[in-house]
Amino acid sequence: MSAQILDGKATAAAIKSDLTTRVQALRERGITPGLGTVLVGEDPGSQKYVAGKHRDCAAVGIASIQRELPATATQEEIEAVVRELNEDPGCTGYIVQLPLPRGIDVNRVLALMDPDKDADGLHPVNLGRLVLNETAPLPCTPNGIIELLRRHGVEIAGAQVAVVGRGITVGRSLPLLLTRRSENATVTQCHTGTRDLSAQLRAADIIVAAAGVPHLVKPEDVKPGAAVLDVGVSRDESGKIVGDVHPGVAEVAGWLSPNPGGVGPMTRAMLLRNVVEAAERQAATA
Numbered sequence: 001m002s003a004q005i006l007d008g009k010a011t012a013a014a015i016k017s018d019l020t021t022r023v024q025a026l027r028e029r030g031i032t033p034g035l036g037t038v039l040v041g042e043d044p045g046s047q048k049y050v051a052g053k054h055r056d057c058a059a060v061g062i063a064s065i066q067r068e069l070p071a072t073a074t075q076e077e078i079e080a081v082v083r084e085l086n087e088d089p090g091c092t093g094y095i096v097q098l099p100l101p102r103g104i105d106v107n108r109v110l111a112l113m114d115p116d117k118d119a120d121g122l123h124p125v126n127l128g129r130l131v132l133n134e135t136a137p138l139p140c141t142p143n144g145i146i147e148l149l150r151r152h153g154v155e156i157a158g159a160q161v162a163v164v165g166r167g168i169t170v171g172r173s174l175p176l177l178l179t180r181r182s183e184n185a186t187v188t189q190c191h192t193g194t195r196d197l198s199a200q201l202r203a204a205d206i207i208v209a210a211a212g213v214p215h216l217v218k219p220e221d222v223k224p225g226a227a228v229l230d231v232g233v234s235r236d237e238s239g240k241i242v243g244d245v246h247p248g249v250a251e252v253a254g255w256l257s258p259n260p261g262g263v264g265p266m267t268r269a270m271l272l273r274n275v276v277e278a279a280e281r282q283a284a285t286a
């Protein structure tokens with residue numbers, strides 16, 4: 001068997017094309033959505049992701065607001081930028097690029113954001129809204145994973161899903177999204193404390209690998225025909241991405257997200273969608 005590709009690049013392009021039309025409609029009403037980013041430090045990966053987010057904004061007509069701080073920035077200096085973006089009327093929504101440098105209290109920074117400007121869906125109020133089944137901006141990578149599966153016709157309802165990882169941007173919230181009535185999946189959250197990971201993976205119809213461990217998911221761990229999504233980003237000596245999924249999985253899985261070109265572009269598309277939806281909500285109440 002050779003897996004069919006869950007093409008994040010093409011799917012994100014289709015979503016961005018739809019968003020371009022929606023942004024145009026907002027602009028015709030005198031509303032220009034604006035995305036702010038807060039980047040602290042010089043991590044090359046984070047710099048690249050933030051640059052990509054602003055490239056996407058330019059492509060769909062969203063205005064960009066970029067704030068950069070050195071790796072030595074204090075908690076207070078970062079919080080001052082967050083307060084400034086909360087007050088900026090040109091900023092519809094913004095994100096604080098993660099990870100933040102060691103020593104910074106991430107939860108304090110996220111909690112200081114205006115929840116209505118939280119384009120990442122990571123504010124505690126928005127995560128609470130998600131738990132309570134209320135409308136909220138959804139975390140971008142989990143939402144992108146679901147959109148990628150839906151648009152490729154992969155059955156989520158009734159599926160047994162193994163999520164590997166419990167990080168703040170993916171693992172924690174993905175099970176919340178997958179178990180909503182609209183998705184109706186059954187989820188097992190796996191992590192470093194899981195006793196027999198291989199057995200959990202073999203039982204799954206859908207595997208989402210977000211552990212950051214190169215080639216953690218091996219061909220023998222995958223049920224034939226399962227959908228496998230690779231969220232892991234490790235890098236080899238030359239800087240090339242090495243995912244959490246072993247390349248041999250392509251011979252067993254029914255569906256596979258490439259990495260790069262799978263979940264990453266979907267994360268960016270979902271961020272843009274959160275900003276456009278926030279602008280549309282603001283326009284409806286103006």
Ligand SMILES: Nc1nc2c(c(=O)[nH]1)N[C@@H](CN(C=O)c1ccc(C(=O)N[C@@H](CCC(=O)O)C(=O)O)cc1)CN2
Pocket residue numbers: 048049052095096097098099120140141169241259260261262263264265267268
């Ligand atoms: N505030 C946030 N920080 C982080 C998030 C997040 O959702 N919000 N997620 C990740 C990084 N991330 C977004 O910020 C992200 C990662 C990867 C991509 C992407 O398009 N990747 C490309 C490959 C790019 C490359 O060559 O390196 C792909 O997969 O095709 C976009 C966004 C952690 N931080």
